[in-house]
């Protein structure tokens with residue numbers, strides 16, 4: 647998701663108490679050990695993660711979004727305030743291990759990640775070898791990765807990539823629709839649903 651530069655975005659985000667900007671010297675301490683920690687990477691305008699945070703106050707959600715302008719728009723759309731159990735990180739998946747200690751996350755959600763279709767751009771895909779070892783490192787044993795996309799090639803690529811890691815496939819769906827009670831439409835998902843395009847989804851669990 648690319649957006650026009652917003653001069654107000656940087657000062658606005660830096661002043662926001664629920665926004666983390668740089669990796670700190672020490673990884674974040676977000677869990678009180680009673681709630682699950684659930685991370686969405688590439689949260690865009692934040693509809694998905696904000697809605698889940700409101701629906702499940704017993705969990706702590708984290709949005710990781712690298713684009714400053716998109717992040718600022720997400721916070722504005724939320725009326726300047728995020729649910730108490732949501733932390734917004736303006737940062738890149740490449741810094742995952744600087745934000746999180748090993749084995750702290752219960753779930754990682756990847757929704758409509760940028761497909762980077764050119765072969766030369768493969769390493770930018772979130773499910774490539776660039777990011778997957780880091781994701782597996784910060785995920786708990788038995789932690790879960792949830793993946794949704796409209797892009798058949800990225801889905802196929804991801805299914806093959808995931809086979810090379812200690813992951814158990816829990817769900818595979820090439821015509822995914824959901825009942826709304828345990829899943830939420832993202833902004834991209836709404837668009838693709840309106841166009842009647844299939845949504846692909848898979849879920850894996852990290853082997854202990």
Ligand SMILES: C[S@@+](CC[C@H](N)C(=O)[O-])C[C@H]1O[C@@H](n2cnc3c(N)ncnc32)[C@H](O)[C@@H]1O
Nearest residue numbers: 647688690711712713738739757758832833834
């Ligand atoms: C295609 S958009 C999808 C947004 C949202 N998940 C949705 O489904 O509506 C992908 C988002 O991922 C973000 N993104 C891409 N690569 C990223 C990375 N390495 N780290 C953090 N965010 C990333 C982009 O800035 C963009 O906002």
